[in-house]
Amino acid sequence: MKVGLPRALLFYYYDPLWQAFFHALDIETVTSGATTPHIVDNGVRNSVAEICVPIKIFCGHVVELLATDVDAVFIPRMITVEERKRFCPKFLGLPDMMRYTVPGLEGRLLDPDIQCRQESLADAQDYESLAKMLGKSGREVKRAFAVASEQWEVFRRYHRSGMNIDEAMAALNKKENPVYEPPKNEKRLTIAVLGYVYNIYDSFVGMDIIKKLRLMGADVVTFEMLDDGSVAEKLQRYSKTTPWTFTNKLLGAGYDFFEDPKIDGMIHVTAFGCGPDSMLGRLLEFIAVDHGKPFMTIRVDEHTGEAHLSTRVEAFTDMLRRKKFPVR
Amino acid sequence: MKVTFPYMGPVLAYKKLLEAVGHEVIMPQKPTQGTFDLATKYSPEFLCFPFKCLMGTYIEALEAGAEAIVTTGGDDNCRAGFYAEVHRRILASLGYNVQFFVIESLFKHPRDFIGSIRDLKGKYSWWHALGTIHFCYDLIAAMDRIQERIRILRAHEKNKGDFTRAWRDIEELFDTCYDRQDVRETEKKAWKILHSVPVELWDPKQAMRIGIVGEIYVTMEGHANQEIEETLAAMGVEVVNSQYVSHWLKQRLQILPWRKSHMEKIIAKAKPYLKLDLGGHEQENIAHMIDYWEKGLDGVIHLMPFACMPELVTQSIIPRISKDLGMPIVSLALDEQRGTANIQTRLEAFLDLAMGKKIRRAGVPGLAAR
Numbered sequence: 280m281k282v283g284l285p286r287a288l289l290f291y292y293y294d295p296l297w298q299a300f301f302h303a304l305d306i307e308t309v310t311s312g313a314t315t316p317h318i319v320d321n322g323v324r325n326s327v328a329e330i331c332v333p334i335k336i337f338c339g340h341v342v343e344l345l346a347t348d349v350d351a352v353f354i355p356r357m358i359t360v361e362e363r364k365r366f367c368p369k370f371l372g373l374p375d376m377m378r379y380t381v382p383g384l385e386g387r388l389l390d391p392d393i394q395c396r397q398e399s400l401a402d403a404q405d406y407e408s409l410a411k412m413l414g415k416s417g418r419e420v421k422r423a424f425a426v427a428s429e430q431w432e433v434f435r436r437y438h439r440s441g442m443n444i445d446e447a448m449a450a451l452n453k454k455e456n457p458v459y460e461p462p463k464n465e466k467r468l469t470i471a472v473l474g475y476v477y478n479i480y481d482s483f484v485g486m487d488i489i490k491k492l493r494l495m496g497a498d499v500v501t502f503e504m505l506d507d508g509s510v511a512e513k514l515q516r517y518s519k520t521t522p523w524t525f526t527n528k529l530l531g532a533g534y535d536f537f538e539d540p541k542i543d544g545m546i547h548v549t550a551f552g553c554g555p556d557s558m559l560g561r562l563l564e565f566i567a568v569d570h571g572k573p574f575m576t577i578r579v580d581e582h583t584g585e586a587h588l589s590t591r592v593e594a595f596t597d598m599l600r601r602k603k604f605p606v607r
Numbered sequence: 608m609k610v611t612f613p614y615m616g617p618v619l620a621y622k623k624l625l626e627a628v629g630h631e632v633i634m635p636q637k638p639t640q641g642t643f644d645l646a647t648k649y650s651p652e653f654l655c656f657p658f659k660c661l662m663g664t665y666i667e668a669l670e671a672g673a674e675a676i677v678t679t680g681g682d683d684n685c686r687a688g689f690y691a692e693v694h695r696r697i698l699a700s701l702g703y704n705v706q707f708f709v710i711e712s713l714f715k716h717p718r719d720f721i722g723s724i725r726d727l728k729g730k731y732s733w734w735h736a737l738g739t740i741h742f743c744y745d746l747i748a749a750m751d752r753i754q755e756r757i758r759i760l761r762a763h764e765k766n767k768g769d770f771t772r773a774w775r776d777i778e779e780l781f782d783t784c785y786d787r788q789d790v791r792e793t794e795k796k797a798w799k800i801l802h803s804v805p806v807e808l809w810d811p812k813q814a815m816r817i818g819i820v821g822e823i824y825v826t827m828e829g830h831a832n833q834e835i836e837e838t839l840a841a842m843g844v845e846v847v848n849s850q851y852v853s854h855w856l857k858q859r860l861q862i863l864p865w866r867k868s869h870m871e872k873i874i875a876k877a878k879p880y881l882k883l884d885l886g887g888h889e890q891e892n893i894a895h896m897i898d899y900w901e902k903g904l905d906g907v908i909h910l911m912p913f914a915c916m917p918e919l920v921t922q923s924i925i926p927r928i929s930k931d932l933g934m935p936i937v938s939l940a941l942d943e944q945r946g947t948a949n950i951q952t953r954l955e956a957f958l959d960l961a962m963g964k965k966i967r968r969a970g971v972p973g974l975a976a977r
């Protein structure tokens with residue numbers, strides 16, 4: 280059996296886990312390539328017009344994989360990975376939506392329900408139905424989950440040590456990791472970049488914003504680098520948190536970053552059509568005002584050009600630098 | 608305390624409920640263009656349409672003297688569960704000093720639910736509060752029954768606007784109810800009024816009947832859906848609407864486990880299309896589409912606020928459902944800026960299709976002439 284993994288949405292968070300999982304079961308995997316304009320076009324063609332860009336991109340990757348010889352495309356139904364929070368509704372309906380919109384997917388879809396209380400999926404319970412889909416035994420699947428969550432914990436530890444996702448993935452695969460050399464610049468800045476992993480790390484959407492900022496002499500921090508514990512603790516003080524897992528992580532990270540005196544400014548990268556971000560964005564604006572810190576939103580759609588992003592990022596860093604190092 | 612609440616569904620009953628526990632009510636006004644203007648000005652651009660409508664309604668009510676807002680919370684994962692939090696912050700930033708009573712789900716957060724009822728009922732006894740809730744439920748259910756009938760009859764009214772006027776009179780009668788006995792008597796009077804409205808004679812086999820499903824706010828509120836029901840009635844189309852507050856309450860408050868509601872029975876039909884509910888009424892909507900087709904309706908209109916997250920998933924699946932059933936379904940996204948022209952064109956195309964299907968399905972010759 281050969282399983283296709285779309286390089287989109289939670290790929291950037293869970294890929295090491297699923298790779299290890301299928302590897303432990305001796306199942307071959309194929310991952311779609313980096314997002315290209317062609318993939319985006321295919322996604323747009325097979326999606327309803329108003330849906331958010333990341334879902335369109337996901338759809339494009341599914342089309343891409345179906346054109347290969349994979350037996351099934353893996354689209355887990357991500358429901359919960361922590362208590363009381365769920366994923367954005369589009370994740371809950373993702374396999375159904377894909378099944379009925381992408382021609383040829385019916386019959387080649389692997390869509391287990393993921394309903395856990397731990398982010399590492401270490402407490403996954405429903406082995407049997409997944410085992411049936413994969414033609415394995417429940418025990419084998421259970422063991423594969425154990426191996427996979429361990430591997431994923433290693434990946435997360437890399438994050439917390441300050442690596443971004445690209446770096447952590449490289450470290451995990453023992454690839455040569457081009458050590459990031461901060462350019463020599465006396466007037467260094469630290470900027471927090473907030474956004475879902477599939478917006479920041481998909482170079483089509485995020486346009487390598489992290490690299491760009493570093494070239495401009497700024498150190499970058501992201502939410503994955505924070506300890507989940509500290510995020511949860513920050514949020515406890517607020518009466519009500521958002522209903523969605525990752526939105527909530529961003530909100531918690533936002534509080535954390537705004538309070539952190541080391542951080543000079545914050546950029547929120549959001550995709551056109553994102554529902555949760557329409558609320559998160561407003562809350563972040565309020566918090567920014569409360570803390571008197573510079574804050575900028577970059578909203579990306581399928582037509583946004585690289586030049587637009589570069590100009591805005593440059594203007595923002597210039598402004599921060601003038602603020603931090605005033606010329607007398 | 609002067610309280611207000613969202614303009615949605617049977618506002619009259621909410622007023623009764625709050626007045627019965629000693630609050631002065633500032634009635635929310637049916638949103639107008641002015642409300643939408645306020646809404647757009649003070650809401651984040653990409654928030655959904657119902658959020659904006661409430662934003663505008665709240666500001667108008669606060670300007671009219673309201674000091675507190677009663678609304679629902681809930682931690683379903685649609686944005687509505689988080690509305691109150693964002694409304695509160697925005698209103699505070701505009702300088703309004705307003706208290707929010709957010710009623711959480713009784714079953715998921717029993718303590719919070721009871722807490723908010725306690726705050727609201729103040730010095731009144733629980734007995735009194737429960738009695739009032741029961742009375743209001745009866746009131747809502749009675750009004751829903753009348754409206755359900757009007758949606759069918761209105762397609763055949765002799766003089767345009769008669770049923771709208773009749774409904775206004777009926778509402779006024781219900782406004783004078785103070786206990787369950789009053790509700791029973793008033794409902795009888797209401798039926799009399801309805802039956803006295805002159806209608807054309809019609810052949811039930813020939814009349815077009817269309818179901819409306821969708822997100823609860825835009826489906827229930829004429830101001831949010833460009834009065835689509837009136838448009839349909841004027842074209843002689845009977846309407847079956849899937850959203851009624853009394854149905855919603857009945858399902859939520861159903862505590863006898865062996866009494867399955869109609870909804871639970873039909874929801875199985877939706878599962879092959881959508882395995883889980885996404886936080887709104889998606890499975891219900893799909894179940895209704897299938898149920899309506901089986902009951903012989905001629906088509907379904909799906910209404911959703913522009914970019915509504917869960918309903919976008921439904922919208923994605925609709926072409927397939929429509930194909931499997933062979934039933935025309937049109938999905939319309941609504942917001943404060945969309946013009947009526949586009950909706951009108953799509954509605955007409957849809958009705959043509961439904962009419963064609965009807966003629967073929969029933970083989971009613973008389974229809975072709977219409």
Ligand code: SF4
Nearest residue numbers: 331333367369553554
């Ligand atoms: S969180 Fe936003 S961007 Fe992500 S799937 Fe949901 S609506 Fe789309």
